[in-house]
Amino acid sequence: MKDAVFSIGVASYAAGLIAFLALLAVLLTGWRGRLQGGLLVLAVSGSALWALVLLLGAAFPGFPPWLLQVAESLRFSAWFAFLAGLIRGRDGVHFSGGRLLQVLFHGLALGLVLLPWLPAVLTSLLPSKSLYIGYLLLAVLSLWVVENLFRNVRSEARWGIKYLCIGLGGMFAYDFFLYSHAVLFGVLDAMFWDARGAVNALVVPLIAVAAARNPDWSLDVFVSRRMVFHMASLSGAGAYLLLMAAAGYYIRVFGGEWGGVLQILFLFAALLLLVALFFSGHLRARLKVFLSKHFFNYRYDYREEWLNFTRTLAGCRRESDPRVCVLAAVARIVDAGAGILWLRRDDRYVPIAHWNASIPVQAEEPPDGPLALFLAEKGWVVDLRELAQSPERYSGLGLPEWLKQQDAAWLVVPLLDAGELLGFMVLLEPLAPLEIDWEVLDLLKTAAVQAASYLGQLEALEALAEARQFEGFNRLSAFIMHDLKNIIAQQSIIVRNAARHRQNPAFIDDALGIMEHSVAKMSRLLELLRSGPGDVRPTELDLGRLLEEIVEERSVEAPAPAFSNEAGSVLLYADRDRLRAALRNLVHNAQQATHSVDREGRVTVRMEREGESVRILVEDNGCGMEESFIRDRLFRPFDTTKGDTGMGIGAYESRAYVRSLGGDVQVWSQPGKGSRFEVLLPVPEMGDNASVVEKGEGA
Template structure:
């Protein structure tokens, strides 16, 4: 080492020793003034005294030119200094109130690690053990600070910064020395000055709090981050040793191979750190070996609540319910089933990392009744291997065919079953004990209340939209009244002016204007008011023929396959509107050439069946199951989304059913099943006369 660097190192170490001496004297004076809380001072005094002796041993060895075994004296004192500072930090961790013994067990284990590392560093004349000591010290500081609540960090922040500053510098100094088999002279000379600059930060906590810190608690996140940091540090130390070996024995290629090795190692570390599976395994391992309970319930509850309330659209809540429950058990995927609009089946309304499913589970099925009766979280794999544990339960085939199916979590609300969440197999093996199931059931109850509130909100919004729709209808009726008045006046004048060319021109213009105005009104309002009068016998085939003729007048063709005299009971105008809506939708979906629209009617037992099909653009399964029959939900650019909703409501009012089969790019088939009616003398069916 050059003379200038030696002198700087001697000066820096002497200054550091003086700073540690001031700290020691301050602590001795404070100890005499304290009436309680002096145990922390007793613990830190040996560390500060050892720091004084270590700092002054370096200039002593240099100035006295000591050789032989005395040359190693600063190294041994440095190791002893590390060990005493470790004891002080571990003492601070042990000040906190014990929770069932797991905190004291953690401190004991860390103490044994500290003893082992200091012993290895004492008897191993290499730089690598010193690097390990510095990294372990950073782990202790990180764990100490992250355990502190916000109201206690102010008193411990300076000491954490002071110790972390010296440890970070030592990590740099010793890791570089281990990597290049030699200490950086400039960095070694600056070490004493760094320690001297950090000592004032160690003085502040003693003035702030007699016990240095307060209210320490070990959280699961801290344990996880500390363990991760320690493993990453040990990994980098191993790579450094391996890099030194490659460089030393690699000849001319040693430097190149070393750089390549370190780069690849860092990339591998980042890739492993981003692995969700690895993080899950680390959490499970820590929960088994270091923590009394698997979950930090306060943290889990807050995280789940944040997940549920982070949605910006009502539709996002369903997916957030899945993710919130899945994150609790390290599951990478899941799906949500809720009751459909008819409250007859559970249908999939949301999914996360799983394919769309068209499976529907009846509300009266064995599975649904079992979940309602017991409220159990069902382990699908456990049921397959031990069905006797779920007495009275049988799972549907669609569920057993899902290879990744793991847990069925019911969503209860007010004694009823709102739905259930299906979770996929976890990233790592997880024991399903009472703690896991209780947490899932509690969280599911909260999720069910959120979903029920969302459904109630949607119903309220739909009601308000209908109010707005009704208000709009009043304006439409007013405009129609004006049009009717104008046309009535024109008809009245036509009796005496029908041969007048000017009147004919005005009449043509008036009709054109009225037609345009009615087109504009139809764009605002697609449906009319319900007709008055009771239900009569209606020929479904006659209605289909009338709409086919109307389409033909507009240049469109509707193929008919109608069985004669297929009657049902209903209101003619409303049934015409339902069938017309279905045919118009089919025509809208088949605007391009090569597409086809057809209508079939036949008698099906005690039901009259009418089918309207096309091979047009089609609809997605998700839209059909969750949005098609909701008001103001449509796939059309200019549509209002009311026709399908009103059609379904009226068909159900008649005691019938309406089913939709659709696939994007292939077309749609809508089937109406209505109670059949035998008509002896139908009369003028379309006008409502007859039976």
């Protein structure tokens, strides 16, 4: 039996030592040098030293008893000094005779330490139980100081110290019980003595909570809400299991021959109920509200809330409907079980997403309606329960009929992005009753701003994707219009010269050739509209011959371009019509650039080899271009200097297609002197899907 008590005592005081050392470490890291915080550090250090000495006393039977007395007196004195300092510095506490009481208390504690060394003449005058009576008096005085502290603090200030008073009051009450029992029976009860370490360990969380609630102690104590929540859950589960085990024991004892079976059924049902409770959202929400209300300065751990919220928003892009994800993220901040999201579409706010709720009938809201105007102007979170009880607080707010019919509606949260009402959320009743105060409103407003920014970006991205689809369609239309413009220009040349050259057989031949080319191009455009640009497959073509055709076609307009081929016959795979249009645009632009100069215009087209590439040079002596124009406007689509006669896509289309072939277009120009466009195209080696025939080869 002694061994069992001995082992229990070691475990008990070890638990107390670990608990006080952990609290001491937290306090030391947060201490900022103020006196009251230092007294708390001293008191906790005294308790840690006390637990260590009594641990050694439990582990080693021959441990000196006078060290135990020193540890006892030191612990009492340290906590009394902290409480006395707290009384002196606490606003609203009126306590007289404090200094005299401190002298008497510390004197008694010191006397108990010196008691073993007093002369026999003096000890004979003292009662036989004087040591127990002395510590009993210390416990009584400590309890009186705790009671005095709590009673004399103003009622509104008790919130900050009530857990300290509960913890220390319980600790000193246990000491009172221990030493009063020793005074009555003349000996310390071993079981009560050994349990004392674990009893003191249970007080540590209450002291930590009190320290976290009192920043005026100059202690930056952080008590993790998540840890408190899990500890409370585990403690509740442990107490529940103990009660169920006790109930099962009595069922087995008094259940007769069915006792064993009934016990098994009872314990299995109890475990199932415990698991169900752990997964209960309502129970978890109620526990979080209770802990936040009674254990912390603020209802929310803002860092944790914000990190969870931003992580949720960051993951919304992976969801099938990101708007539902955003709605749920805001709703979970206040443990709302459901919600509906309205966003602006054209001239109305319409329900876009819903989470655990159904969308009301005819729930659209006009921008000039009373609800939308109030949310846009005030930016308030509307508590519908408060609105029903005190409508004067929301002056000017009128609820639409569809919202009045929603009995479960709780909060209306505006979504303001850059000062404009992007939309709003209606959150339904929470899982656990929640009092709406400034913390809830501020957190919801902040989260709503972030959610509105996210939804605004999402709307902009979707609008951009839609615009890109239209852009592709419009670009195709623009390219077609560009080709039609060129066809019309060619036909116009025939019409203008028909009266003068209709008897000229050469003119008739050229006209027929241009018309044949126009028919082929129109047919090609119709095929492109039916099938789309992606269905066109490249074909093998002779680049030199293609350039000759382009030069010959553009020779009908002055100045007629001159062509020189220094690369021979170059074969490559490309879309003949698109490459022809790209190169033809460059030649045509060069001809037009010479029309605005007084001197005789000149346009040259030259093709030459450069390694595994072919270079096409289109040069003119026209008006030239500024460097800024080349950099900022030349290759920008739909930017033209030709007024109504130009589409602004010729140069853009030329470079875009050349780059799609792996090549590039470079430009050199000088205002008043002319320009040079250089087209560089890669030519695959022999054996690839294209070949190069060197100059003179095959002739």
